[in-house]
Amino acid sequence: MEKILFVNACVREKSRTLELAKCVLEKLKGEICEVDLSREDIKPLNNKMLSLREEYISENDFSDSMFRYAKEFAAADTIVIAAPYWDLAFPAILKTYLEQTAVCGITFRYKGGVPQGLCCAKRLIYVTTAGGMIYDNLGFEYVKALAQKLFGIDNVLFFKAENLDINGCDVAEILDLVKQEISEQI
Numbered sequence: 001m002e003k004i005l006f007v008n009a010c011v012r013e014k015s016r017t018l019e020l021a022k023c024v025l026e027k028l029k030g031e032i033c034e035v036d037l038s039r040e041d042i043k044p045l046n047n048k049m050l051s052l053r054e055e056y057i058s059e060n061d062f063s064d065s066m067f068r069y070a071k072e073f074a075a076a077d078t079i080v081i082a083a084p085y086w087d088l089a090f091p092a093i094l095k096t097y098l099e100q101t102a103v104c105g106i107t108f109r110y111k112g113g114v115p116q117g118l119c120c121a122k123r124l125i126y127v128t129t130a131g132g133m134i135y136d137n138l139g140f141e142y143v144k145a146l147a148q149k150l151f152g153i154d155n156v157l158f159f160k161a162e163n164l165d166i167n168g169c170d171v172a173e174i175l176d177l178v179k180q181e182i183s184e185q186i
């Protein structure tokens, strides 16, 4: 059975991004494993954690629980990331999570100095919603670059709903149009 990893970086209770992500997940067939980042105790790497991590990597020992996110990420067949558009990108917790997934020896390796992806995923789907227009799509572009250049996941899809916080906008109508797009493309 296909393994679908759902990385949920939505923060608000009635998240519109989560609503769209659910629509994506309904279309996919397989076993869904969710990582709800609001509930995880993920910390940015500090000197102590980094030293320990480097020691384990140099010994090729990935048994420590610090590698669980990277292992899950590498093993998934499809990855869905849902993250609201915050400060031209996404919530910081997603960056912290991605830092934990980018592990040399699990999600990628270097061959002749060039990164080579080790992830099984055939596609990554990124979903976001924004209060206004997305002019600088820094969150998605960053995830796309990581997926394609480091993790070896070439097929990267993007779904967005914009202008949701503009006075007088019809939120349901905007979301419905994106749901339609999702139905057509997945």
Ligand SMILES: Cc1cc2nc3c(=O)[nH]c(=O)nc-3n(C[C@H](O)[C@H](O)[C@H](O)COP(=O)(O)O)c2cc1C
Pocket: 010, 011, 012, 014, 015, 016, 017, 018, 083, 084, 085, 086, 087, 088, 089, 129, 130, 131, 132, 133, 134, 164, 165
């Ligand atoms: C901390 C924060 C930062 C935000 N930054 C932006 C922004 O840079 N540009 C924008 O258009 N909307 C911004 N917004 C609005 C959100 O993108 C918008 O409300 C989005 O739909 C929230 O997604 P959600 O309903 O899944 O929580 C921001 C909202 C928050 C709470």
